[in-house]
Amino acid sequence: MATNSLQSSQEHQDIVKSKPKQINLQIPQEKLYSFLVDIVQKWPAEDLLSEFKRLFIDFLDSVNLGKATGIYNISFLESEQDFYYTLKRCFYIIVNNWEAQRKYKHIQEFIKLFDTYKPPRNTIDPQTKIFPSWLKNFVNSKDYKELKVLAAKYKKQALKQEEKNNWANRYTSYLLVAQSYDSKRPREQQEVARKLSKQMKDKYKFELAMYIARSQSAASSTSRYKNPSVLGDNVLRIIKMIVVKKGVFSYENLANIFLKQTKKQTLRDFKKSIQKYLFFTEKNKELVSTVMQYLSDKLEPWKQETNEDIINNNLILRTCTKVIDCLTIEPGKEPSPLFILLLSGGNPLTLVIILLKIILICRNARSHLEIRIADLINYYESYPEDECSWFINFLEFFNITFAIYAENVEYNLIKMKEDDLCNSENLDDYRVFSQLKVDAQT
Known part of the structure; x- marks a missing residue:
């Protein structure tokens, strides 16, 4: 006991001595x-x-x-x-x-x-x-x-040359998001990173909207506004494919319905419901079965001690961030098996829409998602561009989809020929129009 008392006394003295030193430095x-x-x-x-x-x-x-x-x-x-x-x-x-x-x-x-x-x-x-x-x-x-x-x-x-040497420079905004939420960094760094990331996103939104408007007008010069994506002229058709999902069964409406239906669920039931919500429109039943089994194995043992709690905003956020990790990458690890599986089919839009549906039920999870995107970029950035073109396509689809659905700009398709129905086979008969949302949330 005497020894412990002496040690405690010595630790106290060390703390007392360190305080003046800290103050002398801080001043x-x-x-x-x-x-x-x-x-x-x-x-x-x-x-x-x-x-x-x-x-x-x-x-x-x-x-x-x-x-x-x-x-x-x-x-x-x-x-x-x-x-x-x-x-x-x-x-x-x-x-x-x-x-x-x-x-x-x-x-x-x-x-x-x-x-x-x-x-x-x-x-x-x-x-x-x-x-x-x-x-x-x-x-x-x-x-x-x-x-x-x-x-x-x-x-x-030499910016263009740098982009050729390192394709990851095109996605700096996500790296800045990760820095802006890193509490280990100085406050000034976080603030600068946050501002720069927002500026880059705003610039992308503006350039995308301007490119769409100019590329659909015969009287305008498309060279005035550059295409902010690397998908070439095909980007307009891709945007139409993404925007066509509107109306009663839009992603926003489905998200609102889901939140109302699960409002009084326990966490145990919510874990199951969110999986059905994310994948019920996917037509590849074999893929859905594999993905849901993987998610079930991850979610079932997670936070078992609160399984019977009624969900609240905090539990929804934590569940969404957990699912995001399962679909992308966990800190310090390799990309998840689901990330590889969902992109192996060559259609990145499937995974992008799943991630979008998560954010539409929990907007606060977006920063976590973008940090995970940064983790993926850090993982793949050492690969030559031609070896990870599939990942770059995913990033491009992600940028476009979130600019359309998760920002303060609203995109709509307007039918130019009255004798056609709105479907993906007749997208050439439609034009894309954008406008600022009235209830913009930035």
């Missing part, structure tokens, strides 16, 4: 952050770049920082971990503000400060001689690679 950190927030909004970008270089690249004193905060350099950073964190936090403060100010060119110049960094041969000041090696390690780290992913949106030179 200059917050002063530095406030200083950057102030000057990034007031100074010319060139002056800010020079100031940042002086502090974090050359490791020199700054008169401006000293006047504003009472600290003149970053010598208060005594560990490599603190250096990493502070550097990243400062990076995102600057990028976040420049993004809002549309200073995209300067973000690229900011990145070049690191790309061109070479450690000095001799450092006279013993207090800062460790910083160059820390910075060198940072430039070679995974963290720095992720910083460059964020800035990739603003690259103007």
Whole structure:
């Protein structure tokens, strides 16, 4: 007992000693952050770049920082971990503000400060001689690679060539979503990633709508608005195939009916009902049987302790995210057998519609789905484009389908010939029209 008491006393003393150290670090950190927030909004970008270089690249004193905060350099950073964190936090403060100010060119110049960094041969000041090696390690780290992913949106030179070398660059918006929900990253990084991802999605929606409108008008030049997909001119027919499912049996209406019918179900019954809802329209009975058996094996033992609870929004969300994992990929693992099975038939729309139906009953599960899409991209990105064309087709169908059904733009087919019925065999007789939804939810 005496030994335990001594250990507890020692642990308490260690905690007490660590608190002043943490406070001593946080005070200059917050002063530095406030200083950057102030000057990034007031100074010319060139002056800010020079100031940042002086502090974090050359490791020199700054008169401006000293006047504003009472600290003149970053010598208060005594560990490599603190250096990493502070550097990243400062990076995102600057990028976040420049993004809002549309200073995209300067973000690229900011990145070049690191790309061109070479450690000095001799450092006279013993207090800062460790910083160059820390910075060198940072430039070679995974963290720095992720910083460059964020800035990739603003690259103007050699973008097409980069896309040829790495097809995954076309789907950066999903990688940014994953970063924006990663609580281990600095708040500024999450905020920047969230904004950039939304901008990319909005740009895709706009380009898709404009391309559709121009490609159906003989008087318009299709070259004015590019096709945001890689499916070529066939994308218009694909969109018609997706939009044709409207009316009483639309995906939205079926989702609303499902939610009403299952409102008072237990979790045990809801696990079974969601499988029927997702697959009851699928005509391939053998495929449905295999998929539902796999899902049953996964869902039945999952959360058995709450099987008799009446479902609520939280249980619906957790069930939907579990099903999404079963249909795509789990963290740190390979793509699921169902993902491979459902795409092996060569029709990615089957899986895409199943995922859409999940989101239509639980909109809050969309971020989880997009994080799993990012996990899939990370898994396949090392493959040459021609070896994973089937996966790229899935991503393209996913982009289009969710732009049509899960965004604030409504697409409709308008029949141009009165003597035909609306079906997939006569899609050439229809035109696609888009408009903003009145009750838009972004």
